[in-house]
Amino acid sequence: MNIIRILTKSTMKPTCRIFLSHRNSLFFNTNYQSNIDPLRVLGSLRGIHNTHKAFRLPGSGFGQSKVITRPNDGFGSTPSRVVLVLSRVASYSTTVETRVNDKSFERIYVQGGAGVNVKPLVVERIDNDENIIGEEESRIEVNGDGVGGGHANVGNSEGLSESKVAREESQAEKEAWTLLREAVVMYCGTPVGTVAANDPGDKQPLNYDQVFIRDFVPSALTFLLKGEGEIVRNFLLHTLQLQSWEKTVDCYSPGQGLMPASFKVRTVALDENKYEEVLDPDFGESAIGRVAPVDSGLWWIILLRAYGKLTGDYALQERVDVQTGLKMILNLCLTDGFDMFPSLLVTDGSCMIDRRMGIHGHPLEIQALFYSALRCSREMLAVNDGSNNLVRAINNRLSALSFHIREYYWVDMKKINEIYRYKTEEYSMDAINKFNIYPEQIPSWLMDWIPEKGGYMMGNLQPAHMDFRFFTLGNLWSIVSSLGTPKQNTAILNLIEAKWDDIVGHMPLKIGYPAVENEEWRIITGSDPKNTPWSYHNGGSWPTLLWQFTLACIKMGRLELAQKAVALAEKRLPLDRWPEYYDTRTGKFIGKQARLYQTWTIAGFLASKMLLENPEMASLLFWEEDYELLEICVCALSKSGRKKCSRFAAKSQILV
Numbered sequence: 001m002n003i004i005r006i007l008t009k010s011t012m013k014p015t016c017r018i019f020l021s022h023r024n025s026l027f028f029n030t031n032y033q034s035n036i037d038p039l040r041v042l043g044s045l046r047g048i049h050n051t052h053k054a055f056r057l058p059g060s061g062f063g064q065s066k067v068i069t070r071p072n073d074g075f076g077s078t079p080s081r082v083v084l085v086l087s088r089v090a091s092y093s094t095t096v097e098t099r100v101n102d103k104s105f106e107r108i109y110v111q112g113g114a115g116v117n118v119k120p121l122v123v124e125r126i127d128n129d130e131n132i133i134g135e136e137e138s139r140i141e142v143n144g145d146g147v148g149g150g151h152a153n154v155g156n157s158e159g160l161s162e163s164k165v166a167r168e169e170s171q172a173e174k175e176a177w178t179l180l181r182e183a184v185v186m187y188c189g190t191p192v193g194t195v196a197a198n199d200p201g202d203k204q205p206l207n208y209d210q211v212f213i214r215d216f217v218p219s220a221l222t223f224l225l226k227g228e229g230e231i232v233r234n235f236l237l238h239t240l241q242l243q244s245w246e247k248t249v250d251c252y253s254p255g256q257g258l259m260p261a262s263f264k265v266r267t268v269a270l271d272e273n274k275y276e277e278v279l280d281p282d283f284g285e286s287a288i289g290r291v292a293p294v295d296s297g298l299w300w301i302i303l304l305r306a307y308g309k310l311t312g313d314y315a316l317q318e319r320v321d322v323q324t325g326l327k328m329i330l331n332l333c334l335t336d337g338f339d340m341f342p343s344l345l346v347t348d349g350s351c352m353i354d355r356r357m358g359i360h361g362h363p364l365e366i367q368a369l370f371y372s373a374l375r376c377s378r379e380m381l382a383v384n385d386g387s388n389n390l391v392r393a394i395n396n397r398l399s400a401l402s403f404h405i406r407e408y409y410w411v412d413m414k415k416i417n418e419i420y421r422y423k424t425e426e427y428s429m430d431a432i433n434k435f436n437i438y439p440e441q442i443p444s445w446l447m448d449w450i451p452e453k454g455g456y457m458m459g460n461l462q463p464a465h466m467d468f469r470f471f472t473l474g475n476l477w478s479i480v481s482s483l484g485t486p487k488q489n490t491a492i493l494n495l496i497e498a499k500w501d502d503i504v505g506h507m508p509l510k511i512g513y514p515a516v517e518n519e520e521w522r523i524i525t526g527s528d529p530k531n532t533p534w535s536y537h538n539g540g541s542w543p544t545l546l547w548q549f550t551l552a553c554i555k556m557g558r559l560e561l562a563q564k565a566v567a568l569a570e571k572r573l574p575l576d577r578w579p580e581y582y583d584t585r586t587g588k589f590i591g592k593q594a595r596l597y598q599t600w601t602i603a604g605f606l607a608s609k610m611l612l613e614n615p616e617m618a619s620l621l622f623w624e625e626d627y628e629l630l631e632i633c634v635c636a637l638s639k640s641g642r643k644k645c646s647r648f649a650a651k652s653q654i655l656v
């Protein structure tokens with residue numbers, strides 16, 4: 001097993017060696033220096049002076065960074081051991097360009113010749129030299145203060161305050177807090193995440209004893225809302241170190257920048273009585289079905305922004321290694337392929353639904369998270385000469401993506417009627433039925449189900465294919481991120497209200513509606529016995545979705561809907577021992593193979609309670625309509641002669 005050593009800051013207690021393991025040959029070792037990606041190495045020394053963030057809101061605390069801002073990037077003034085490393089890697093520079101829409105937007109200097117598949121390592125630090133370590137940045141900083149210990153500038157935020165008079169917690173909340181704290185995973189004495197499930201009766205935990213990136217998000221928000229930022233900070237930095245340097249599935253190594261689906265802390269024997277802890281990531285190469293965790297990087301970006309917003313510690317996102325990680329994820333998502341659409345093309349099972357469920361192509365969930373992550377990045381990216389093109393690419397993609405989803409994914413009575421009357425085989429730029437949808441595709445359940453008031457974003461759209469299933473997470477994130485228009489967002493909640501028994505029923509919330517059954521189940525799931533109709537991903541009910549529902553309701557001023565759902569969950573979850581999911585049409589039974597004491601069920605409940613109690617903090621986690629983006633979109637359309645170009649026009653278009 002290969003081990004990378006990182007020494008920690010002298011002020012940290014206790015001095016701890018952190019070992020990151022990796023399956024591939026990436027030592028921080030003179031023999032392997034060509035594998036070092038100096039982005040992180042150089043980045044850690046560069047600082048980000050002369051840069052600014054284009055879209056930071058007022059009062060966001062920019063400028064608190066501890067990054068060293070030496071003129072000329074200060075190679076001459078760097079610590080001797082660091083210089084040694086840098087001078088080695090500097091001689092291997094090559095340039096790699098990534099392109100977006102034919103415009104080069106990011107020029108990355110990758111050291112090590114063929115080092116496209118290299119992982120940024122961390123420079124070894126010298127603990128006993130305070131001059132060297134004093135103000136330095138860009139390192140995993142280990143703090144033994146427990147979950148809430150204090151590097152994060154908690155309390156200095158836009159939203160987080162101690163001002164709320166504490167309400168007496170309910171029994172359910174007290175139990176949830178105890179369970180959440182028991183789920184915390186420690187690494188070298190510091191909290192770095194929470195296990196997916198802590199079910200004592202589970203004979204076969206598979207990977208549920210790991211820290212999943214997506215599962216940790218509600219835990220993170222719960223801790224942040226409680227004023228405990230350290231675990232989130234540690235999580236963000238450690239997963240950054242795990243970011244794919246050489247993910248391999250058999251003999252193949254796909255793209256740089258991928259975030260793992262999950263990681264595990266392993267204890268490794270060094271020699272007789274000595275043990276070391278290592279972080280072991282899974283990029284899908286061990287996962288059931290070998291699914292690619294496309295959503296991990298998107299969640300990482302969303303969490304990075306939330307951490308800044310809720311703690312006021314913007315220095316973290318300003319760090320050069322963090323900025324580099326951010327750009328790597330964005331580059332991976334924005335790279336050109338063969339696709340014709342602005343939406344992301346992915347394989348089946350690349351998100352929360354991580355098994356075959358017929359969601360390959362352009363599933364809504366990924367598009368909504370992608371859109372949210374782009375909006376986050378727009379706020380966080382340091383703008384300088386090196387990132388201008390990337391920022392432009394983000395803006396263009398945001399506009400195109402929102403237009404695409406608003407226009408083509410939207411379903412309501414009117415739209416179904418339009419599709420019902422579609423002409424097919426239209427060849428021209430002016431085609432109305434652009435994707436050549438055959439009206440026979442409209443499923444019979446939908447005709448009866450669609451309410452007169454309300455609508456939703458469909459699950460997927462491809463040539464001659466519309467997936468009309470309602471997927472909850474994607475619809476909720478369309479609201480939260482303003483991917484939908486204000487009218488559409490209101491209509492989505494109206495639909496959930498109108499279809500309460502189907503989408504909430506006995507337990508909030510259905511992952512998707514309806515289930516696929518019979519022959520369709522056989523073809524779509526591959527006869528998956530875990531995804532039988534109305535179970536698990538196939539129409540099961542997932543209490544973790546509650547926090548995202550709550551957030552969407554707060555944004556749209558529909559608190560009463562969230563309160564009703566939270567009350568339902570509060571009554572059942574502790575009695576049922578916090579299951580992962582529920583089965584049947586209305587979510588009546590604990591899921592067939594559901595884990596108990598599932599952490600994101602617990603955290604989702606707690607986060608919902610806290611958000612309801614602090615709607616002003618919730619407001620830091622969602623976005624309003626952005627007219628600047630609409631303007632870009634309307635201008636782009638005007639070039640094709642379709643729309644008039646102005647902000648006023650943008651506001652008055654169907655887009656709003």
Ligand code: GLC
Pocket residue numbers: 196208212214215351352353354
């Ligand atoms: C299941 C879920 C996935 C989750 C994992 C750990 O595989 O489908 O979304 O991340 O369990 O809880």
